[in-house]
Amino acid sequence: MFRTAELQRKLPKGDYHQQIPQLRQELLMMQMELREADFPVIVVFAGVDGAGKSETVNKLHEWMDSRWLVARAFGELSDEERDRPEYWRFWRELPPKGRIALFLSSWYSVPILDHVYGRVGLAEFDERLARIKSFEKTLADDGALILKFWMHLSKDAQKERLRKLEKNPLLHWQISKRDWRHWELYDQFVAAAERTIMKTSTGLAPWKIVEGYDARYRSISVAIAIRDAIRFRLEEAKTQAAGAAVHLPEPFPSESGLPPVTILSRLDMDKSLSKEDYTAGLKRYQSQLNQLQRAARERRISTILVFEGWDAAGKGGSIRRITTALDARDYQVIQIAAPTDEEAAHNYLWRFWRHLPRAGRVTIFDRSWYGRVLVERIEGFAGTREWQRAYAEINDFEAQLVESGIVLVKFWLHITPDEQLQRFKEREQIAYKAWKLTDEDWRNRERWADYELAVNDLVERTSTHQAPWSLIEANDKRHARVEVLRTLCERLETALAGQPKPPK
């Protein structure tokens, strides 16, 4: 979920200073209009220590008119607060209509820390997240605009940040033992964060993950997202006043007007494998896979493989290298193309549910439910609300798979546009491959940039601890095939190690 926020995105100083004057003016204008509006704006900040929450809030205060802006944070409970239900303190501090409140800490802080420190188990943590969800729903249903920013830093970047602050004689007082203890709990913290975002990122109160690595990048990202979301809502209010009837939640602007840096652009596309290494790797991992699947079958552990990727990225070839190693009774390959009549008459997830493997078997999906947030999103077959809500639906679906003990492995096979062009041309020329190339492939190619953003969103929203995406550099087919096999063996091995043998 956070890998897309570990790309070390930066905004050069020049670009930054060039953008500021206009951005400030737009923010001020927007605030003036907001003052007359019929809704409050609630901005929640959360995330990794050192990722720049306070700095960003300070910047926003600098850029905006602070008379109509308040910052709030919650520390130890006061006597007054201790005497009342937990949420009393939050209700007190809600902004009235026309104002913006920036919450530096919020209803998220205590539940997350309690869980990270082990004071609260998973079930109670979920209960608290459910409470948060209905709290935010109550406010949003009534018109409040709720924006939530998760400021992220990688573990290494956080360490670097803490060290830097410690060394700075003016700032080292900011760093306490508590900060280092938090850093040691980084992995637990990120797991809790992932669960929080999955459970509380709703259409009415979405989270936006912001990379906190570069101060300029993060401040501008947040400011632009706030500006756009408020503008969108103000516009919407005008349309409504002019006669349209129904309030719609606004989409969260996904790239904030900054030049997009996607996770795919950070893959090392030069990775390759010599013929010898390929043959050796294939042999090694296929025989390992064969044994692992026998063991999995015996222990009734099922596997689901998802293959997604660009046209001509080599999905079919990779799948064949897997199935070769398996017993034909153990697997099925499901090609996902246009739905059948019967499938079209059901919810889009129905066709995937029906193909779930029995205990101990393998289902390989050649394309999958991710079509909803890829081709259906981009071609407009699914409406904005439909594909936006699909992330939560997919996470929920996959959580059910994983909780029932299924090993879920998801591959994105990545190639560069140049490599794809070459493969297309090759297909045109080789008779027995020509059928594989359609007009649609050429059309999809034209929308490469849209797809790349969609893939970035997909990884951000659905690469979870339980069901991570494996991004495979596939310009070199040999590297890709071995990498797929290696990953699959690794995941199966982990699953088998974690599961006791079944009773005879």
Add this chain to the structure above:
Amino acid sequence: MFRTAELQRKLPKGDYHQQIPQLRQELLMMQMELREADFPVIVVFAGVDGAGKSETVNKLHEWMDSRWLVARAFGELSDEERDRPEYWRFWRELPPKGRIALFLSSWYSVPILDHVYGRVGLAEFDERLARIKSFEKTLADDGALILKFWMHLSKDAQKERLRKLEKNPLLHWQISKRDWRHWELYDQFVAAAERTIMKTSTGLAPWKIVEGYDARYRSISVAIAIRDAIRFRLEEAKTQAAGAAVHLPEPFPSESGLPPVTILSRLDMDKSLSKEDYTAGLKRYQSQLNQLQRAARERRISTILVFEGWDAAGKGGSIRRITTALDARDYQVIQIAAPTDEEAAHNYLWRFWRHLPRAGRVTIFDRSWYGRVLVERIEGFAGTREWQRAYAEINDFEAQLVESGIVLVKFWLHITPDEQLQRFKEREQIAYKAWKLTDEDWRNRERWADYELAVNDLVERTSTHQAPWSLIEANDKRHARVEVLRTLCERLETALAGQPKPPK
């Protein structure tokens, strides 16, 4: 929550047979239209054993075209099902677009029974309800029409039903030891049911509670509710096709065209108290209240009283009989009239949150958050979606109060229209009371029937185990005042008995 379904509503045989032919025709026509429609209909039945679930489903099969109707039930897991995630069996059985599926048992059955039998604690039960909610949301967001009927019987009525079946030589095989064991667990079952309905009755998949006492009443209620909900959705689809853009969840028809029988109509309005008994009762309970509140103060137990009721029902008088018994430092009375500017600029619940008492104190609300589902509903100050969603918001708010240890006591003071008229006239004539009577009072009076239905809904949706409504027969002021005091003392006593003394 279920008290409104224990009114022994009946439909006379004559009325029943008169309604059937037309109803059947309407159902068939509706089904024909539905076959071409773009959504499936999922009807879930749950409730108390013996409340007529199967009988109702059989009747629906008799009345409708069973080619486009399927009934589903889930028993023990099959091998196939055991091998896959829990929800696989439900996904398999979902109806395609244009069809109706009646689920006699469903995704609710196992979670509820597991909880009632103590195999699953509250936190895990809630987790499972959350899973149900997101399952239903996924289907409903995609267009499925989901209707859920909770068939209810009182504990006595269930016993009677089981006995009757046992005595019937043709039917006694239906009754097993298991049924009697369930009956013994009636209270746990109803508590689980209440939680289920509170947590899963959403705008997109609402529950309707149906009184199962009379076979004719319940079959017709369910059939009419199904007919109306599908018709509404079909109409909506036409409007959308004609250009309107957005899908709205339909309201659940609240009385199904049957003559309304409300819970208020079943109160014994002749209850009264002699002057002597009144004086004695007042003395007794006021002194008891005084002591109880001292103890509550010491143990830091707060109390919130809600007074709702008809105009001139005697709320003020009852409140004064309470405050007389309390130390002035311990309580505040909050009159809820038009909101202040500041209050109007916040969510409607904000004004109530801000007046929550500190530990050990009492807040008395003279009218309350229930205005949302009473006057605001009836006068149209709140839109349909707003007041419908308010039940869940209110339940959530009250759950937070109760969980934080607050004693919440809610009174509805009921008088008959005649009694109100007499009191209004009296007020007109007595100079020092005349100011209390406004034109609005006369206007409200004209909408008595609407209010009565709104009160019935309010009791059905918000009278919970944790925060029950006390309906007070108030035609006789003396009876009402003593009854209010008595109830309050009882609730405080229970709360004090359940709480340990705080550490010094």
